[in-house]
Amino acid sequence: MENTTYALGPLLAEIRDGRRGMRAIRASLRSSKREDRRAARGARKSLERELSSYTSPGDLNDLDAILARHSDEETADIRRILAGRRA
Numbered sequence: 001m002e003n004t005t006y007a008l009g010p011l012l013a014e015i016r017d018g019r020r021g022m023r024a025i026r027a028s029l030r031s032s033k034r035e036d037r038r039a040a041r042g043a044r045k046s047l048e049r050e051l052s053s054y055t056s057p058g059d060l061n062d063l064d065a066i067l068a069r070h071s072d073e074e075t076a077d078i079r080r081i082l083a084g085r086r087a
Contacts, residue, residue: 044077051081060086 054063063082067075 047077048081051078051085054082 051063054060060082063078067078072079
């Protein structure tokens with residue numbers, strides 16, 4: 001009977017290395033997603049701060065006129081912030 005233990009050693013090592021590699025890739029993706037969410041949150045807060053200086057009805061009407069020239073997709077975040085401030 002032939003001993004297959006030695007033949008399986010390299011295969012098992014390759015599987016183990018592949019699994020470690022996949023774990024590293026998953027960890028990297030999680031970290032990347034966290035960084036993306038953090039950056040988006042920072043950008044949103046910055047936009048809110050910038051828009052906070054527009055308080056008068058005239059200012060808000062001017063912003064609406066400017067936003068009307070652009071697509072809803074481009075201006076969705078700004079419109080959402082302004083709607084929250086008016087409510």
